[in-house]
Amino acid sequence: MSLTEHEIEHLREHIEHYPEKRAGAIYCLYYVQDKYGYIPRASLDEVSELTDLSPTQLDELITFYTLLRRRPVGRRLIRICDSISCYTRGSEQVLAAAKEASGVEFGQISKDGAVTVLPSICLGLCDRAPAGLVDDSEDLGELTPEKIRDLICSYAAETLDSKSGGGQQILAVLKDQQ
Amino acid sequence: MGTLYIDDQPVEFQPGDNVLDAAKRANIEVPYFCYHPALGAVGSCRVCAMETVPSREGEQPRTVMTCTLKAQDGMRFRFAQSDKAPGVSKTMVEFYMTRHPNDCPVCDEGGDCHLQNMTVEVGHAYRRFDGQKKTYPNQLLGPLVWNTANRCITCYRCVRFYQDYALGDDFGAMGSRNNVLFRRIDDGAFDSPFAGNIITVCPTGTFTDKVFRRKYSRTWMLKKSASICAHCSVGCHVEPGARAGTLRRVVPNENSAVNQYFICDRGRYAPHASEAANRPLQVKVGGQLRQEPALAVLRQALAVSDARWGVMGSAREDVVTNLVLQQLASDLNAPFTAFTDPLTEVRTKTAVNLSLSAPSLQDIEAADCILVVGELTEHAPMMELAVRQALKQGKPVMMLHAAASLLAGMVRKQRSLQAQTQAPVLWAETLQKLISSLSQEQADGWAALLKNAKAPVLLGVAEVMPTAAIKALAELAAVLGEQARVGFALPAANSFGAAQVSQAGSSEQLLEALERGDINALLVVGADPMSGWQGERWSKALAKIQHLVVVDHIHSATVQAATVVVPSATVSEHNGVFINYEGRVQSFAKAYSRETQVLLQEELIALLSGDARARVQSQLLSMLGSVMPSPGSTGSRIKPATLPIGQLAEAVLGNGPALVLQGWHGEEEVAGFATELASLTPHDSVGIAPAYAKALGLTLDKNSRLTISVHNKQLTLPVSLSAQVAEGCVAVSRRAFAELQARLGDEVKLTAAMRLSEEPAAPSVVAHFTPLQGDNSNGGLRP
């Protein structure tokens, strides 16, 4: 697992926009996370080389922010809001249904590698509560247990290569777990 | 200066004090956790609360955190009289205690614990919270520091010291909210030479001394004394603690003028060499252990009839010992030296002569421009910590060095640090160029920085600097004017004092006398000539003589070759006087006596004739001035007359690669016998710059090995490619120097050797904790 020369060049260019190299750390970490689905230990050394922050300091950053992660997730990461508005509109049932459909605990990768379900703090979609977010980009509104079940089933049906990058690695991670 | 009032009691404060400082100075017991005088206030623990007294009509009293409030004249606070403030402190302590484990009986901090003291002080005694306790996983942090994460109260002192004060970057605060954990990303020992101080700053038992843990005693049972660290020339104040005749721990002793609050890891862990399994603790004559008292045996050994004596003192022994030995030598009509290596002698004396305005550690911290010549971290860590304080404030620091150094490694992160690598033989020339560009109107680069500085400090490492470079650095200081100060890290704790008692060229004369056969007996006290820079010459010369009497407390090469071995006391085991790099005379007191009888250095005086004793007295007085400083005081500085120095040829610029010393911050003659510290010694390698290797036509990678050939000796070592090694140089450790019987600056031949196998060595894991890892776990929840 390592970044290609091209990718490193891209990150280096990006970092140059900042007055200080370390300001580019978050961008680099997001970049790595987009590539692998999470931030592996080896990548920290590479990012450290680029940003002059030590791996420990990068880890301080990652563990501080919820949106950066050091653990692998499934091909699709589903966040379901459990804050007050969504809670009153039944997010508890939605979460329970999602957990049941994925077949594993929150935060774990489902057996087929398709999804990871996470409860989340407020997503700012209170008008469409209960709300969710897929892969930190697609928003979901007015969720019901049925809707979330269907969604997880549809993700499970996706072919491995339909999403760039992660597929093979997630399978490898699952293999390690067994 | 000014006065503020706490509970209507007037409290004087000093400029720069905060209210908490002022209260502490007036012995008002305000509880606090996160505040530390060296680390400043962050106001995160919320314990040092006081209530303001309204000064105007209509104003309400407020509860304030005193550490974050600058003391001002006429301020008024209620503390004991307040209704609210003690409640705030007590509630906060109770809150910290909700998840603090019931560890005190098994915690090494117990009895010496800030949290324990504060909890008792605020009167919190019963735990009302009956919920479950949060727990935190421990981490294995190498052989020196022990971590018990459950005890943490998240005051952040450790990270504030490690990252903000000592500029380390391999230890940090992980997580957020109430899930904060202070750890390294990977298990293992710290990179920083100052990591041991997190034990001192930690107000709880989260970080404790692992070496002390192995021979634990409650701290109130320890015999302590005000002592001086004997492991480099800075002379930090330390407090050894001993019990039952063995050394248990060493902690910094707070003082105002030298190291203030901290010590380096060498100072903290090297003294444990006194507990090394192979330490000589019994008199040995001709290989036979004897029960007789040390002094009697020494007297007997010196009384042999056919001996023509030579006497060798040591730069790591105190002033009195060296003076006594000098007089003993004159009694015996013998040559005397306190140095083992003529080159080191010349360099030390040159540096001592030029150190009359040497900066103290505080001067270095306050400097606005610093020039460092040589690998300072590896020779005098605490001096380098002072450099880091200037660096942290963005003051320009320039470094000229030849081998890898931790300070030079910070160049990527610290913008105001500039490091330049160069072979030591060229340093003098570079410094001369700097001097000549200073005189030009349009000075640029380093010259401009030095010229514009109001309080520049120049620091050199005497052991690795050629004499010409030492002189050039002092000349540079002279050119910069009175505001510039120049100081040198000397090779040993008492090098300054040793230089005062040895005549010009004394070590060369002694060595030559031995080689000629003029003397056939040698008394060595606290020195190890056979593994120093002239190890080969000494070994050959000493092999010829009949009587080699060695007094020492480490199992050195010279001790192993001795005909008579007399065990001596370590620094914590006797009283004495050291003179540090700035000429500061500091005395140290004995902390404990060993159960077996060892020779106390001050007992040596019994060997002297009456006249000689009087001469020791008068010399001591003339050298140290009127009064001997008391142990624990930071003494006063002496300004001795210029020492005569003999001439000695030094290495010149050759064509081939020159050997330079790759130091390590935990390395010192005695420190090598402290098992735990020595276990961290880096693996031997030959350091070479990638560009230079290319120029030599060598294709190297991390698995390459090189054979170094010098004077018919060969040594094959793995390569460590480092841009921090100067062009024209290869850097090797002291051990490799000894093995090659080489000297600094020797020209060597390099040839490629068989590569290392590509397979990594199997990791040895000794852990009963489950290591916390990011990648290979099964997801968010624990199984």
Added chain:
Amino acid sequence: MKNLKNWVGEITGAFSATLKHAFAERDTVCYPAEKPDLPERWRGRIILTVTPEGEERCVACYLCSSVCPSSAITIQGAEREDDERRYAEKFEIDFTRCIFCGLCEEACPTRAIQTTNDFEMGASSRAELVYDKSRLLENHTGKYPDFDYFKRAGVPIRGKDVGEGANEKPPVDVYTLLP
């Protein structure tokens, strides 16, 4: 007259008390043929006890030796090889110095050191009265059958990792994906 009255009163009073006790039940027993019945909290010979699992309770915290007013206790702690659990490598009580005040028992946070109601400690030399650990350690829990200090401490030991003690949550995981 008043003095005389007092004098007669005292004499008759004293004699009546003597007579009463001459026929009362005896408190003294025919020791050593008959053993006295001592209260449970009698402060006699000091012992070291073990946990219900049979592990030594003493953690070498030095509190007993520190509190001992006659400095009768000498301890040196050591660590068990596999789990760093500290124990007393050396534990000596010099009963020639011991004044049986019971402060050590009071100070002991792990209830290891306990006083018993054995007082028959006669010996023919002083050296015999210096009890080493082998003579102090007894293979029972003493007065506290259920107490196990390490279950309540935060340090991990063999068979109990961090977070597995009584009333403890599992350890915090900084890499968790959960918010």
